[in-house]
Amino acid sequence: MxxxxxxxxxxxxxxxxxxxxxxxxxxxxxxxxxxxxxxxxxxxxxxxxxxxxxxxxxxxxxxxxxxxxxxxxxxxxxxxxxxxxxxxxxWFEGPSTWDAFARFRENGTGQRAGLGAAAELCETVAGLHGLGWVHADLQPDHGIHTPGGVRLIDLAWSWREGMRPPPVTGVGIDHLVPPELALRGAGDMPLDAGRAADVYTLAATLWTCVTGTWPLDYRAAGITPEDLTSDQLRAQIATGRIPLRTETPWPELQTVLQQALLSRPGDRPTARDLAQTLTRLAP
Known part of the structure; x- marks a missing residue:
C-alpha cells in the first residue's frame, strides 16, 4: 500500500x-x-x-x-x-494493446485476439479523428480494451482544430515519432501533429506490440540509440533514412503496417482504412 x-x-x-x-x-x-x-x-x-x-x-x-x-x-x-x-x-478495466498481443509475442498464438485488438484500436482512433481531434501520443499502453470498447488514455497532448497545438519538448516515444515530426516540439515550436502523424504512430505502436521491438532498424543504419541523446536520435529519425526492421513474425499484418510507416504523410491510409484492412485479415 x-x-x-x-x-x-x-x-x-x-x-x-x-x-x-x-x-x-x-x-x-x-x-x-x-x-x-x-x-x-x-x-x-x-x-x-x-x-x-x-x-x-x-x-x-x-x-x-x-x-x-x-x-x-x-x-x-x-x-x-x-x-x-x-x-x-x-480506471478502465481491461488489457492494454500491448497486453493483447502478449500470447503472440510469447509463442505465436492468439492471432485472432491480437488482430481484433488492433482493428478496435484503429477504429477508436478513427472515431477520435472524426471528432476533429488528434491524440498525438499514441503508445502500446495508451489504449485499454474494455468490454465496452477501447478507451484512450494519456491525452495531455491531444488537440483539435481551433485549439493551439501544445508548445512542448519531446512529446511521445522517440522510436514511434514520424520523421516529419521528429524535429518538432523543440522549445516553443508547437507540436502540430495531424492525423497523418497519428496514423504513423498508430502503425508503429502496433508493430511494437506484434514484435516486441521498435519498428526502425537502427543497427542497419549504423545507429546505437543508447549512445545518443533524445534530440540526436530524433535528428536521425527526421532524415527518413532509417529502414524498417526485416523480422516479420506476422507477415500479413506487418505488410499493412509497413504501408503506413513507409508512405509520405499525404499518402498514408487513414485510421479507418487501417481498421477496415485489418478486419478483412480476420480468418
Whole structure:
C-alpha cells in the first residue's frame, strides 16, 4: 500500500469520499513530473494523476482536453495547487494493446485476439479523428480494451482544430515519432501533429506490440540509440533514412503496417482504412 503524496488534500478528499480511508494506493507510472496512482477500494478503482513543476502543465492540459471531449464518466475531479495539478479519472478495466498481443509475442498464438485488438484500436482512433481531434501520443499502453470498447488514455497532448497545438519538448516515444515530426516540439515550436502523424504512430505502436521491438532498424543504419541523446536520435529519425526492421513474425499484418510507416504523410491510409484492412485479415 502506497502513501498518498503530501500537499494534495483536495485529491485525497475526492478519493476518501468514494472509499473512506480504507483504499489502497499503487504507483503505476512516474515520468516528466507526473505520477499516476491506482486507488482501489470496495467501491472500485480510480486513477489519480498528480503533476508537479513541468508535469503540472501536462496534467492541467489533460484536464482541459477531457472536459472538451466530454467523455462521460472519464474525468471525475480535478484541481490546481501553487506548483501542481491533479485529476481523478475512471480506471478502465481491461488489457492494454500491448497486453493483447502478449500470447503472440510469447509463442505465436492468439492471432485472432491480437488482430481484433488492433482493428478496435484503429477504429477508436478513427472515431477520435472524426471528432476533429488528434491524440498525438499514441503508445502500446495508451489504449485499454474494455468490454465496452477501447478507451484512450494519456491525452495531455491531444488537440483539435481551433485549439493551439501544445508548445512542448519531446512529446511521445522517440522510436514511434514520424520523421516529419521528429524535429518538432523543440522549445516553443508547437507540436502540430495531424492525423497523418497519428496514423504513423498508430502503425508503429502496433508493430511494437506484434514484435516486441521498435519498428526502425537502427543497427542497419549504423545507429546505437543508447549512445545518443533524445534530440540526436530524433535528428536521425527526421532524415527518413532509417529502414524498417526485416523480422516479420506476422507477415500479413506487418505488410499493412509497413504501408503506413513507409508512405509520405499525404499518402498514408487513414485510421479507418487501417481498421477496415485489418478486419478483412480476420480468418
Amino acid at each position: 502506497g502513501q498518498f503524496p503530501s500537499g494534495h488534500a483536495e485529491a485525497l478528499a475526492v478519493v476518501e469520499a468514494r472509499y473512506g480511508s480504507g483504499f489502497r494506493l499503487r504507483e503505476v507510472t512516474s515520468r516528466r513530473g507526473a505520477v499516476v496512482w491506482e486507488a482501489a477500494g470496495t467501491g472500485g478503482r480510480f486513477a489519480v494523476k498528480i503533476g508537479t513543476s513541468d508535469g503540472a502543465a501536462a496534467v492541467s492540459r489533460e484536464t482541459e482536453v477531457l472536459r472538451a471531449l466530454g467523455w462521460s464518466g472519464h474525468l471525475l475531479a480535478s484541481g490546481r495547487g501553487a506548483d501542481s495539478a491533479w485529476l481523478v479519472a475512471r
